[in-house]
Amino acid sequence: MTAALVRPEKLGPALAAALHDNAWRDFRAELIAGGKSNLTFRLRSAAGEVILRRPPSGELRPSAHDMGRECRVQQALAGSGVPVPDVLLADPEGDLLGVPSYVMSAVAGIVVRDAFPPGFSVDFRELSGNLVDTLAAIHTVDIAAAGLGDFGRAEGFLARQIRRWSAQWQAVKKEDVTAVDWLISKLTVPRHTTRALVHGDFRLDNCVLDARRPAVINAVLDWEMSTLGDPLADLALLLFYWREPGEQPWKLAPAITATPGFPRRTEIAERYAATTGADLSDLTVYLAFAHLKFAVITQDTIARVRDGAMAGQDFGDLSGEVARIAAAGLDILED
Known part of the structure; x- marks a missing residue:
């Protein structure tokens, strides 16, 4: 193969x-x-x-x-x-x-998913701060100077993203999942948005960490979904992945941030706001959208594994996972 x-x-x-x-x-x-x-x-x-x-x-x-x-x-x-x-x-x-x-x-370093290598010593708070600062660096790239002025349409970004992932859901679902449909129906678009280069799937295991200075990020990987858009969508997805102690992991995403010593989601959001000056008053909408996005990605992965399109990879029993993710998104909107 x-x-x-x-x-x-x-x-x-x-x-x-x-x-x-x-x-x-x-x-x-x-x-x-x-x-x-x-x-x-x-x-x-x-x-x-x-x-x-x-x-x-x-x-x-x-x-x-x-x-x-x-x-x-x-x-x-x-x-x-x-x-x-x-x-x-x-x-x-x-x-x-x-x-x-x-x-x-091949960038030198390690990619950390479920656990750090044995004997690997890292300051979790320093690493987390560097991760947030790297996200902020992405969002403050001079788009014109980088030659990315035509890389996407930032205006109306979140509305288009909701439509796109709603359509993706219709394309990949094999049965109705009420929680997903409800989540789609309840998503609204904030009145004020900002424009920046966005990664689209920014998280710890999409970064290469320096093996000798493990709090240092040597490279950011997996730019498939990058575009010009609203940077809060990136922050919200990072927070979606950022599990805390006692929380059940998402089955398709590592939960290493639940390790004691990592800062909480609120601290990550505060660091980002302090670094960028971003207004986080509408963050709950972006967080709910992040749940929709990953629910659809999970359903798509289920379909691709079933169809043999993932080079033999098997991600285990994912039954009920799509509904669980969507229900968590609904809870955010209803709090």
Whole structure:
């Protein structure tokens, strides 16, 4: 299966040409598990290692799994205050793998999901502060200077996002889930919004931490859903992922922030507001929307695992998870 997804007979020569090293004609590919949307492979050869990003196999919905978009924003942010891997080979037309893909540098460090490595010592509060500051750096990128002025329409962003994810729900659901329908019906759009580059899925395990200075973020990954939009949508999704002690984890997201020593969600929001000057008075709407978004992502993952489009990955029993996420979103709106 791996060979069919990475097509070494085509990708190898292209890598050799792009990196000026014929050792890349013969590489080994290893799936990096954990991705719920796109597929990430570590490619190793005598010349070193690089990372391949590509969509899952099977039928792709329009605008989903956009590797060209992900590649473009990383190229635009090179040399900025936002740490990103270098793009080494871009194939936006899909000539190499049959789908758009790109190859990026393998940034040194670790990606932490469910637990820190044994013996790994880190100040959780310092790491959390750096994570929030990195999000703030994304939201304060000079869009015009980065060449991203046409990267999306920020005006009406949240209204379009609600429509988009509502339509995605209709496309992926296999049965009615009352909590999701109610959540969609109750979402409203705040009167005042702001404009910035947004990541779309910012969280701790989409960052590479420095192995020697573990509170330092070496790179931000997974820019598939990035666009110009409302930065509070990014903050709200980070807070959605940010589980606290005693809270049940979301089945498709790590809950490492529930480890004693991590700050609470309120502190994360306060740090962000202090750093950016953002008005958080309408944050509950964005938090509820984050629940809708992840409920749809969860349903989509269920469908893709069932259809064999996730390179053999299995994320366990997800029954009832979509309804649980949506119900939690409703609770936020009703508090």
